[in-house]
Amino acid sequence: MRIPGSSGGWWGRKSTPGKIETYTRWSFHLFAVIEVAVVGLPAFAQAGSGLAAWLPAVVTVHAVLCSRTASQALDWTRGRRERPVRLLWTFGAVTVLIAVVAIVLTEHGPGGEHLAAATNTVFVGVLGFGGGTLALGVRGRRHVLAVVAGCVAGALLVQLPLGVALPAALGTAFAVLVSCGGLAFTSAFSVWLLDAVYELDEARETRARLAVAEERLRFGRDLHDVMGRNLSVIALKSELAVQLTRRGRPEAVEQMIEVQRIARESQREVRDVVRGYREADLHLELAGAQGVLAAAGIECEITGEATGLPVEVQSALGWVVREATTNVLRHGDAGRCMVGVRVGVGCVVLTVENDGVKGDGGAPGGAGSGAGQVGCAGGAGGGDVGSGRGTGSGAGQVGRAGGGDVRDGEGAGGGAGLVGSVGGGAGLVGLRERLSAVGGALEAGAVEGDRFRVVATVPLPAATGGVAS
Structure with a gap:
């Protein structure tokens, strides 16, 4: 009973699973904006000069790759494309490269404490957002945990050879664990929720189809119960009548009369079954x-x-x-x-x-003074249900045009139905x-x-x- 040509806008035309998917997809696109705002801009403010202009640019490039990877990974989770393995590896390599350069600048950069603070922010942020996005490209809890563990272990392995003190390295690794683990959990939960919504929608469609199939089976069983026995009896009595006729026995007439009676009874029973099927209480x-x-x-x-x-x-x-x-x-x-x-x-x-x-x-419709009582009559002095034509100015309560009767909506009055x-x-x-x-x-x-x-x-x-x- 959808209305042909109806339009509820871009959002209104989407199904409930489609709306959830759109919301999820744009949430991950928003993560890219959050990365630039939370990581890139503070890094620009902390660095002061020199490399300051490059840090937000590098973070922006990483954020764009995050958005692109998240989009294709979501398409893969919905079964619309193959897993973007090449993009995932590329994104992972870019994440590692940016993190390594950031930690090197933190320890040996020319900008002093301000540059070290900025690059350390970039290091933690890039690993956090990178690991969280990569979690979209894997399936299973173990694989998601492996991505988070890899980011944390990588943070430690990169810092220690560069001479970073163990307490500082552990603190940075803990920050990576919190950011990467939180985003990875968000990614995994979002995919699970999206899959659950689509499965529920498919279950609703399946339930409707099963209801139709169950009704067909019921009708088939009723017909089988009615016709199976009677057709078997008709076949046996017809065969008996044939044999009696060949032998010239007069009992053949009685058997055919019985066949005729059973056939008429079957016809009546089939009509009863169909009538019960077509009628609804x-x-x-x-x-x-x-x-x-x-x-x-x-x-x-x-x-x-x-x-x-x-x-x-x-x-x-x-x-x-x-x-x-x-x-x-x-x-x-x-x-x-x-x-x-x-x-x-x-x-x-x-x-x-x-x-x-x-x-x-x-x-x-309309504000006329003679609307039908419950849609059975039109405007003032309106006709009856069968054929009356209303002449008042009130809108017909059910008709297509004001003041009309309920059958065809014709009437002289104005107002929309x-x-x-x-x-x-x-x-x-x-x-x-x-x-x-x-x-x-x-x-x-x-x-x-x-x-x-x-x-x-x-x-x-x-x-x-x-x-x-």
């Missing part, structure tokens, strides 16, 4: 919808009563509830769904509305066919920006027509 569908949506973490509120409705009306509205609930689960990002059943003058109106849908839906007419989609077409069989109508569309509303209206016989609740 509204009360059961409402209860089932509430349970399924609650299990999916979607709050579902059901209002109104559906007692005393004809069987064919309940069946048609039950299918609307079933189809609408399926689409709430499969589409959009719903957190709340409201289902309302209202019995009005001459008709019953079923409304299913959920949030989490981005679109250009219109606002509720509450729910726009939307075509397309096999689900909508099937529901309209079921509702048209009982004289009903279906409208569906986005309303108030981020909500989707389905309104089904079915006329009632005069004996069962109620008063609006």
Whole structure:
């Protein structure tokens, strides 16, 4: 029941896993900006002159490589490309080279204490951000820990041969452990969370497919139970009738009469099975919808009563509830769904509305003074459900145009309908066919920006027509 041509913007058109992936991807791009701000700029301020201009430039180059490596590594974790082995090795080599040059300048640079402090900051920052980014390119907890351990061990092995005092070397290695370990944990957790979101989305799709498959199996079992025995009996009695006919026995006629009776009985039973398959009980569908949506973490509120409705009306509205609930689960990002059943003058109106849908839906229509009581009549003096044409200026509550009746929305009044007419989609077409069989109508569309509303209206016989609740 998606709206053809609806547009909720670049962000609104994304699925929930797509939004999480975009957020994760841009978070790692933001890490590059953080590296420049936290490592490059302080190094520039500490160095003073001489090499000061080169330090932020080197850090910026490393940050750009971090962003590039993170992007391709995320594509690899999603299975969209091969592991970027060459880029990972290149990035690792650049990280080691910058770290070695930084520690050499820290101990033997010409700039004194200011340059030593700046290059030490670059040393710790480059190893921290480098190790954290490299953790995206490996799988498994052991490999992530190996990357962190390698960065810490490398920090010690580079410092000690250059004559750095052991306490200072241990302090720097600890700083590398904290920065690299924290970023590596962030990287591993982000990949795990992204994988979990996609797996949950696939599980939801699988659940919908399994529900359809289970219903098909149930229908197949019913047909097998009905037809299997009867067809076997028909085959045996037909064979017996053939043998009796060849022998000129009059009992063959009785056997064929029995075959005819069994065939008619089978025909009736098949019709009963199909009828039970095609019909849906509204009360059961409402209860089932509430349970399924609650299990999916979607709050579902059901209002109104559906007692005393004809069987064919309940069946048609039950299918609307079933189809609408399926689409709430499969589409959009719903957190709340409201289902309302209202019995009005001459008709019953079923409304299913959920949030989490981005679109250009219109606002509720007009301010006319004669809106139908529950969508069963149009504007002031509006027609009835079947064929009346409203002439008032109020907006029709369910029609396509103001003051119109619920079937085709024709009317002389102005004002937009509450729910726009939307075509397309096999689900909508099937529901309209079921509702048209009982004289009903279906409208569906986005309303108030981020909500989707389905309104089904079915006329009632005069004996069962109620008063609006």
